[in-house]
Amino acid sequence: xxxxxxxxxxxxxxxxxxxxxxxxxxxxxxxxxxxxxxxxxxxxxxxxxxxxxxxxxxxxxxxxxxxxxxxxxxxxxxxxxxxxxxxxxxxxxxxxxxxxxxxxxxxxxxxxxxxxxxxxxxxxxxxxxxxxxxxxxxxxxxxxxxxxxxxxxxxxxxxxxxxxxxxxxxxxxxxxxxxxxxxxxxxxxxxxxxxxxxxxxxxxxxxxxxxxxxxxxxxxxxxxxxxxxxxxxxxxxxxxxxxxxxxxxxxxxxxxxxxxxxxxxxxxx
Amino acid sequence: xxxxxxxxxxxxxxxxxxxxxxxxxxxxxxxxxxxxxxxxxxxxxxxxxxxxxxxxxxxxxxxxxxxxxxxxxxxxxxxxxxxxxxxxxxxxxxxxxxxxxxxxxxxxxxxxxxxxxxxxxxxxxxxxxxxxxxxxxxxxxxxxxxxxxxxxxxxxxxxxxxxxxxxxxxxxxxxxxxxxxxxxxxxxxxxxxxxxxxxxxxxxxxxxxxxxxxxxxxxxxxxxxxxxxxxxxxxxxxxxxxxxxxxxxxxxxxxxxxxxxxxxxxxxxxxxxxxxxxxxxxxxxxxxxxxxxxxxxxxxxxxxxxxxxxxxxxxxxxxxxxxxxxxxxxxxxxxxxxxxxxxxxxxxxxxxxxxxxxxxxxxxxxxxxxxxxxxxxxxxxxxxxxxxxxxxxxxxxxxxxxxxxxxxxxxxx
Numbered sequence: 001x002x003x004x005x006x007x008x009x010x011x012x013x014x015x016x017x018x019x020x021x022x023x024x025x026x027x028x029x030x031x032x033x034x035x036x037x038x039x040x041x042x043x044x045x046x047x048x049x050x051x052x053x054x055x056x057x058x059x060x061x062x063x064x065x066x067x068x069x070x071x072x073x074x075x076x077x078x079x080x081x082x083x084x085x086x087x088x089x090x091x092x093x094x095x096x097x098x099x100x101x102x103x104x105x106x107x108x109x110x111x112x113x114x115x116x117x118x119x120x121x122x123x124x125x126x127x128x129x130x131x132x133x134x135x136x137x138x139x140x141x142x143x144x145x146x147x148x149x150x151x152x153x154x155x156x157x158x159x160x161x162x163x164x165x166x167x168x169x170x171x172x173x174x175x176x177x178x179x180x181x182x183x184x185x186x187x188x189x190x191x192x193x194x195x196x197x198x199x200x201x202x203x204x205x206x207x208x209x210x211x212x213x214x215x216x217x218x219x220x221x222x223x224x225x226x227x228x229x230x231x232x233x234x235x236x237x238x239x240x241x242x243x244x245x246x247x248x249x250x251x252x253x254x255x256x257x258x259x260x261x262x263x264x265x266x267x268x269x
Numbered sequence: 270x271x272x273x274x275x276x277x278x279x280x281x282x283x284x285x286x287x288x289x290x291x292x293x294x295x296x297x298x299x300x301x302x303x304x305x306x307x308x309x310x311x312x313x314x315x316x317x318x319x320x321x322x323x324x325x326x327x328x329x330x331x332x333x334x335x336x337x338x339x340x341x342x343x344x345x346x347x348x349x350x351x352x353x354x355x356x357x358x359x360x361x362x363x364x365x366x367x368x369x370x371x372x373x374x375x376x377x378x379x380x381x382x383x384x385x386x387x388x389x390x391x392x393x394x395x396x397x398x399x400x401x402x403x404x405x406x407x408x409x410x411x412x413x414x415x416x417x418x419x420x421x422x423x424x425x426x427x428x429x430x431x432x433x434x435x436x437x438x439x440x441x442x443x444x445x446x447x448x449x450x451x452x453x454x455x456x457x458x459x460x461x462x463x464x465x466x467x468x469x470x471x472x473x474x475x476x477x478x479x480x481x482x483x484x485x486x487x488x489x490x491x492x493x494x495x496x497x498x499x500x501x502x503x504x505x506x507x508x509x510x511x512x513x514x515x516x517x518x519x520x521x522x523x524x525x526x527x528x529x530x531x532x533x534x535x536x537x538x539x540x541x542x543x544x545x546x547x548x549x550x551x552x553x554x555x556x557x558x559x560x561x562x563x564x565x566x567x568x569x570x571x572x573x574x575x576x577x578x579x580x581x582x583x584x585x586x587x588x589x590x591x592x593x594x595x596x597x598x599x600x601x602x603x604x605x606x607x608x609x610x611x612x613x614x615x616x617x618x619x620x621x622x623x624x625x626x627x628x629x630x631x632x633x634x635x636x637x638x639x640x641x642x643x644x645x646x647x648x649x650x651x652x653x654x655x656x657x658x659x660x661x662x663x664x665x666x667x668x669x670x671x672x673x674x675x676x677x678x679x680x681x682x
Contacts, residue, residue, distance in 0.1 A: 057517050059513060059516075059517070078516070078521070079513070079516040079517050080516045080517075080518075080519045080520055080521045080522070082517075083516075083517060083518055083519030084519055088518075089517050091514060095511045095513070095514035096510075096511070096514075097506055097507050097509075097510035097511055097514070097515070098510050098511075099506065099509075099510055099574065100503070100506055100507075100510065104503055104506070107503060108503045108504070108506075108507050108515075108518060108520075109518055111500060111503065111504060111507075111518060111519050111520055112518075112519035114500050116499065116500055117500075117501065118496060118501040118528055118532065120499075121495060121496050121499030121500055121501050121502065122492045122493075122495050122496045122499075123492070123495065124286075124495045124499070128499055128500070129281075131500070132284060132498075132499055132500075133280045133281055133284065136280045136283075136284060137280060140280075171518065175518065175519065
């Protein structure tokens with residue numbers, strides 16, 4: 001990305017600190033994400049990666065700092081209001097609606113894009129019927145995009161793990177988001193599933209043009225597809241930059257290996 | 270598409286309530302049969318007993334509890350909020366109905382027609398539900414169950430003391446009859462409260478009430494089913510399955526929990542008003558904790574979270590005592606008839622005299638073994654436990670398994 005045409009920041013996180021009683025989860029973390037970017041957050045377990053997502057969604061309220069979305073503060077909003085602003089999310093441990101079908105799960109992602117109330121719904125009348133059918137069309141596009149046609153009407157609780165992860169991505173995409181937060185989308189996947197998911201993430205970038213923040217432990221994936229990488233350790237930011245810069249950063253190597261040795265991050269990949 | 274019931278060529282066909290021809294036909298046959306029950310005796314091969322007045326009453330009871338069960342199913346089964354307050358809202362609906370619908374006398378009553386008192390019996394409990402809801406929906410799980418339990422006791426106390434509305438403890442009052450009027454004229458447009466002739470058939474009062482309840486149940490079911498498949502219904506289920514994820518997907522948890530509470534209370538209120546008028550006279554003690562528990566049992570046995578489960582559950586819970594009673598009577602007739610293996614087995618099960626041993630006694634007073642009533646209570650408890658352990662999806666789950674078996678027959682899958 002050339003600096004000359006760099007668009008303004010879509011999301012800007014300034015000096016956020018979050019602690020639970022004595023336990024410090026995040027300490028003065030700042031970063032920004034520009035439009036169209038694939039920004040990745042990495043770090044050892046417990047470094048505070050998911051906490052950052054929870055702060056952006058306002059599930060956690062950071063005690064200090066501010067989070068700006070297109071210049072406006074997100075602080076103090078309810079989680080559902082962050083969704084209305086255009087922020088979608090997947091979860092580290094799948095948080096699908098297990099008793100609903102794949103289609104209903106993805107349709108529930110369309111919640112914020114529909115308007116009809118309970119009464120119109122009960123009567124299957126007017127806008128309710130019209131919206132349900134229109135959004136069904138939109139859901140079909142996502143099902144097609146993610147290649148999960150054959151599972152359309154299965155309850156998600158019964159599907160294999162890799163497919164559930166894909167459905168969850170679909171549910172987030174259904175929100176027509178401007179920012180997509182992916183929390184370990186390939187955790188626990190085999191090589192083939194990982195490669196499929198990587199392709200979907202890249203397609204989301206190229207075809208849909210959705211800005212993405214990726215939290216992931218799979219270094220080779222992050223180094224391959226991320227535009228910029230931020231590294232967290234014990235709630236503090238220890239490095240940020242292009243993947244190749246981060247890979248050779250001494251602090252990062254120390255955080256991951258616990259030594260001052262000159263081993264390269266390449267060995268993880 | 271003939272021969273390919275699952276091939277849909279439009280989204281509206283795919284999203285339809287009854288997506289396959291088989292379902293449409295089966296439902297149509299069922300509804301026609303249900304509607305013909307009152308004239309069962311004039312139709313060949315149709316089981317005559319269904320047209321008897323006591324069976325008509327029993328089936329009306331099923332329909333009314335079906336409406337109530339749809340309400341608790343919406344809140345507890347679909348939105349996942351366990352509520353024991355259902356009896357309170359049923360009582361509230363009944364007393365709203367009686368104040369609006371009963372003629373003025375010693376007790377309050379405005380004598381308004383049914384098209385006013387029945388909707389009011391839904392609207393006012395819904396409003397009260399929205400009023401007390403904010404306190405209740407802040408807690409979840411067992412705590413919510415306890416908070417709503419409080420409602421039942423507050424309600425019982427109120428019903429006993431608001432004598433000018435309820436008639437007071439163990440006295441009760443008469444509830445408005447099922448009569449359709451334009452306004453307060455003498456002659457009702459449609460009178461469900463007396464025998465008459467409809468379309469050339471002799472129709473008893475009980476059968477008329479049954480037809481009315483059947484119609485209301487169909488309306489209530491369609492509304493519930495539609496709600497469950499549209500935006501609000503999905504939001505309820507999302508909150509039930511993963512509340513935090515639901516919020517992050519844009520569902521306002523507080524608003525939708527409150528909405529589920531309100532709609533469920535409206536169903537409860539209508540069911541309560543119908544039940545009170547159906548029985549005729551009700552005492553404040555009717556709306557007690559046991560009634561709430563009975564509704565929870567109905568949806569557990571039927572299959573929580575499904576509309577058809579709520580209906581199957583109420584049919585099962587209401588009809589079971591009657592079937593047990595008929596069965597014991599049949600067994601005692603076998604004993605009276607005499608010898609044989611069946612008679613000796615029946616003799617071991619049933620005690621017919623104070624010194625005859627048996628699991629069940631059919632004596633008028635106390636005797637060895639359980640009375641039929643006690644047996645029903647035991648069976649009720651046992652069934653709830655068995656369903657929770659072995660078939661959490663309830664009768665609906667059993668039905669699903671049977672259906673899937675025959676779908677693939679003769680292959681295993």
